[in-house]
Amino acid sequence: MKKSFVLLFSLVLSHLAFTQEALFNAADLKSPEINADKTVTFRFFAPKADSVFITGDFLPTMKVKSRFGLVDVPKPALMQKDAKGVWTFTSDALAPELYSYSFTVDGLRSIDPNNPFLNRDVATVTNIFIVGGPQADFYKVNDIPHGSVTRRWYDSPGLGIDRRVTIYTPPGYESSNATYPVLYLLHGAGGDEEAWIALGRTAQIMDNLIAQGKAKPMIVVMPNGNASQDAAPGEGNTGFYKPQFMAPRTMEGSYEAAFMDIVKFVEKSYRVNAKKESRAIAGLSMGGFHSMHISRFYPNTFDYVGLFSAAIMPREDATAKVYSNIDETLKVQKENGTKLYWIAIGKTDFLYQANVDFRKKLDGMGMKYEYVESEGGHIWRNWRVYLTQFVPKLFN
Amino acid sequence: MKKSFVLLFSLVLSHLAFTQEALFNAADLKSPEINADKTVTFRFFAPKADSVFITGDFLPTMKVKSRFGLVDVPKPALMQKDAKGVWTFTSDALAPELYSYSFTVDGLRSIDPNNPFLNRDVATVTNIFIVGGPQADFYKVNDIPHGSVTRRWYDSPGLGIDRRVTIYTPPGYESSNATYPVLYLLHGAGGDEEAWIALGRTAQIMDNLIAQGKAKPMIVVMPNGNASQDAAPGEGNTGFYKPQFMAPRTMEGSYEAAFMDIVKFVEKSYRVNAKKESRAIAGLSMGGFHSMHISRFYPNTFDYVGLFSAAIMPREDATAKVYSNIDETLKVQKENGTKLYWIAIGKTDFLYQANVDFRKKLDGMGMKYEYVESEGGHIWRNWRVYLTQFVPKLFN
Missing domain, CATH: 3.40.50.1820 (Alpha/Beta hydrolase fold, catalytic domain)
Incomplete structure (x- = not known):
């Protein structure tokens, strides 16, 4: 036990914090993952869900009718489910920028539980990530x-x-x-x-x-x-x-x-x-x-x-x-x-x-x-x- | 239009921001609501969900087996669904404190979309609220x-x-x-x-x-x-x-x-x-x-x-x-x-x-x-x- 004190301490702490979540099978996934080719892969664990969409300001837009006429909004993209219940979506190669996104799980908006970086805009919190490169490098801590x-x-x-x-x-x-x-x-x-x-x-x-x-x-x-x-x-x-x-x-x-x-x-x-x-x-x-x-x-x-x-x-x-x-x-x-x-x-x-x-x-x-x-x-x-x-x- | 410029401006802005969410019928609910008797009511809109639980550090605990022996964790409480698809739970009267909570929707952890106040603890973000009173008043901005x-x-x-x-x-x-x-x-x-x-x-x-x-x-x-x-x-x-x-x-x-x-x-x-x-x-x-x-x-x-x-x-x-x-x-x-x-x-x-x-x-x-x-x-x-x-x- 002496040799592994730090490990044990870490295990106990993480266990205490995550016991509840473990009960509900939350998965520890990498999301978002910014790939070498500047595409970005998102992952979301939802084995029982019938549909999981991603929406974000990096997606192609669609026209939506509103009382102010037609407005452009990102077109949500359906994610693909694997046998383990992990839904995945990979974007096109993205230009350098700070982007935001959320998931829609059977019609309900959800943040990405694997990404703790959020911005609040008025009353809504949304996940963010940065694809590096010329303009976006101004937004990074260098x-x-x-x-x-x-x-x-x-x-x-x-x-x-x-x-x-x-x-x-x-x-x-x-x-x-x-x-x-x-x-x-x-x-x-x-x-x-x-x-x-x-x-x-x-x-x-x-x-x-x-x-x-x-x-x-x-x-x-x-x-x-x-x-x-x-x-x-x-x-x-x-x-x-x-x-x-x-x-x-x-x-x-x-x-x-x-x-x-x-x-x-x-x-x-x-x-x-x-x-x-x-x-x-x-x-x-x-x-x-x-x-x-x-x-x-x-x-x-x-x-x-x-x-x-x-x-x-x-x-x-x-x-x-x-x-x-x-x-x-x-x-x-x-x-x-x-x-x-x-x-x-x-x-x-x-x-x-x-x-x-x-x-x-x-x-x-x-x-x-x-x-x-x-x-x-x-x-x-x-x-x-x-x-x-x-x-x-x-x-x- | 002149008379209602501020209103119109507000409507356009809020419309632009919420268009996507409106597509998915997110409801504008009051949650959490701290009642006069210090009970707290939580509301969550999920018309298609089969079950919505709330878990939080104000709930009675239960013993859970773990590799470190029995540990106490809050016992999640099943919320009640109404005809409009709004799930509700009202707590017991709570002692003054800063509390945290989350929802579990068909097995998936979710934050409360009507509460923008969150704390990050390591990699997990959780909603918070304060029930006022002696000790908790130290935690308020007075x-x-x-x-x-x-x-x-x-x-x-x-x-x-x-x-x-x-x-x-x-x-x-x-x-x-x-x-x-x-x-x-x-x-x-x-x-x-x-x-x-x-x-x-x-x-x-x-x-x-x-x-x-x-x-x-x-x-x-x-x-x-x-x-x-x-x-x-x-x-x-x-x-x-x-x-x-x-x-x-x-x-x-x-x-x-x-x-x-x-x-x-x-x-x-x-x-x-x-x-x-x-x-x-x-x-x-x-x-x-x-x-x-x-x-x-x-x-x-x-x-x-x-x-x-x-x-x-x-x-x-x-x-x-x-x-x-x-x-x-x-x-x-x-x-x-x-x-x-x-x-x-x-x-x-x-x-x-x-x-x-x-x-x-x-x-x-x-x-x-x-x-x-x-x-x-x-x-x-x-x-x-x-x-x-x-x-x-x-x-x-």
């Missing part, structure tokens, strides 16, 4: 210097509550005396201060861009954009509850008006260059809407603005002060000048036309911007790519 | 000042790699000039630098104890105790892979010998009182083993030692220098003196006898310690409780 990621709380007098925020500081921040520029990076509807760091792989993207000399070392501040929340679901005073797409008091102006609470907190708490030329603001979807409104409501504050698939539409219904005088404040922002006003959207995004209209408005008033049109729609894959494209343009 | 939680990387010359560490700093740390004491808090086999902060609710426990005046403000350092890992699975250079109970080079001495790399990093990087009287080390299971060995190998370094369900057994098989001269170094540690040597274990823990034997050794050499014997076994419920009991005794 053997390079790493920044720090801190969850901390700041006081927001404008919203009347303490609020949680996620902050990335670049490698070397703690041991340096330098001041740094700041990117404020805003999430979309249904997101929170965990969205960019998890789904967006912000820390990995920043570490890699900085290590490759493609981005200046900078601080990235990822606040919670839902004015009614102190923190992400489960991380705040409300406890555990099911997240929803639009929290109360969303997109009604309070958040934008109180945004300087965050800027003041950051500039008081970190060694930053507290100047317009060292401030950037960008966001996806609702966060793009927020970035557009905040940067023009405080029209001499940010030299860099990024609108990723921005939810920019006319808001004649909006009554908050922050939404009044949009054209006038945009004009002031234009006259004050920005070093970069960057707009990116996918060709099939449901907000495509809204962005066409917004660019027409900017063209009409002579406001300069850079424009990137990508494939695809309103998806995290695009937002990760936009971040890797936008960040190298900052603070040069 | 409306009190909050500390910060940072994931950062330190250089470990002793292990030859950069490694990730999770660090809690107390409320007010950033705006103060004070120095703070430090608790080094170590995880068990299969854990990593995410274990204490997630499964152990360390940030919530510390915030609540400090706000109630029951604990001194302190820094809590949660390192990765697996000498072969740079970081938790998925957070390091190895990428996504299935975690295992005992990583390579576990409990073979390297980690303990290189531990001062962590102490040096912390004392260089934070405003701490770098003295024995301001250092505590504690850990659960393998982390208790580590705490015992580190505190005697560096026998004049820690004034507070906590062994939670510690994996302390004779190690005649161990050849590393750190495991030689155990009795002699314990004697030196005793002579140098500690302010607190604290041992806690559950009555049904499989390490109970090993801890009896270890206490006999301490008694034999006249080394003083405090001893707490709790109900239950080798489970996170006990380790959270031990943390709330141990921390108030520190640095007084």
Whole structure:
């Protein structure tokens, strides 16, 4: 027994933990397995199931009727069952990317019990994996210097509550005396201060861009954009509850008006260059809407603005002060000048036309911007790519 | 359309995300629902299933035969199906606690699709919920000042790699000039630098104890105790892979010998009182083993030692220098003196006898310690409780 203490200890522990599962014959399979030829094999043990489908964002799409017309969704693929009850599916060779997937077992959605890596998007958790290669290597943890990621709380007098925020500081921040520029990076509807760091792989993207000399070392501040929340679901005073797409008091102006609470907190708490030329603001979807409104409501504050698939539409219904005088404040922002006003959207995004209209408005008033049109729609894959494209343009 | 922009935006977004799931009739149910009488109702939509069981750590246990003898496991409870295909189970009234559970659908383990709150324990993700009340209120995020939680990387010359560490700093740390004491808090086999902060609710426990005046403000350092890992699975250079109970080079001495790399990093990087009287080390299971060995190998370094369900057994098989001269170094540690040597274990823990034997050794050499014997076994419920009991005794 002496010789095998570690083994015995391991056996007892694993036995205690898995006794229940062993009762139900859970199988220890390798899934997903990324093969040398970049195909990916998925395995799921379900001997009694009549059908197991896999669905994921790497599969061919199909058109589905919806109340908003035809939409593209991945076409679930039927997996093949072997004599032992293991269902298997192997994908085509996949391009480098971070992908997500789930199984559907006799009609019920299931995560992959052999893959503990999950992302939560609003209220749904989904398995993820990475196929390595050029763009996807930005999403990996590589053997390079790493920044720090801190969850901390700041006081927001404008919203009347303490609020949680996620902050990335670049490698070397703690041991340096330098001041740094700041990117404020805003999430979309249904997101929170965990969205960019998890789904967006912000820390990995920043570490890699900085290590490759493609981005200046900078601080990235990822606040919670839902004015009614102190923190992400489960991380705040409300406890555990099911997240929803639009929290109360969303997109009604309070958040934008109180945004300087965050800027003041950051500039008081970190060694930053507290100047317009060292401030950037960008966001996806609702966060793009927020970035557009905040940067023009405080029209001499940010030299860099990024609108990723921005939810920019006319808001004649909006009554908050922050939404009044949009054209006038945009004009002031234009006259004050920005070093970069960057707009990116996918060709099939449901907000495509809204962005066409917004660019027409900017063209009409002579406001300069850079424009990137990508494939695809309103998806995290695009937002990760936009971040890797936008960040190298900052603070040069 | 103008009036309902936010609603429309929300509908489109939620529709895009849930189209696939809608195809498979996933139901939007409230689960778990904590009722006023502290019973808890679970719901799961599975119209075609023949059986749905719930299992969780709040259920009565049953004896199951194993190669280690009879072990107690929760007895799965059959849920009841209604005409709409919704399976329901309501528990007895539950004592305040953080609980975990999963479903078993026709023999297959499933998480609760209506509950996005999950903990990963080694390779298994499990749903969690909290029933509020005295002890469990330490595990909640309450409306009190909050500390910060940072994931950062330190250089470990002793292990030859950069490694990730999770660090809690107390409320007010950033705006103060004070120095703070430090608790080094170590995880068990299969854990990593995410274990204490997630499964152990360390940030919530510390915030609540400090706000109630029951604990001194302190820094809590949660390192990765697996000498072969740079970081938790998925957070390091190895990428996504299935975690295992005992990583390579576990409990073979390297980690303990290189531990001062962590102490040096912390004392260089934070405003701490770098003295024995301001250092505590504690850990659960393998982390208790580590705490015992580190505190005697560096026998004049820690004034507070906590062994939670510690994996302390004779190690005649161990050849590393750190495991030689155990009795002699314990004697030196005793002579140098500690302010607190604290041992806690559950009555049904499989390490109970090993801890009896270890206490006999301490008694034999006249080394003083405090001893707490709790109900239950080798489970996170006990380790959270031990943390709330141990921390108030520190640095007084």
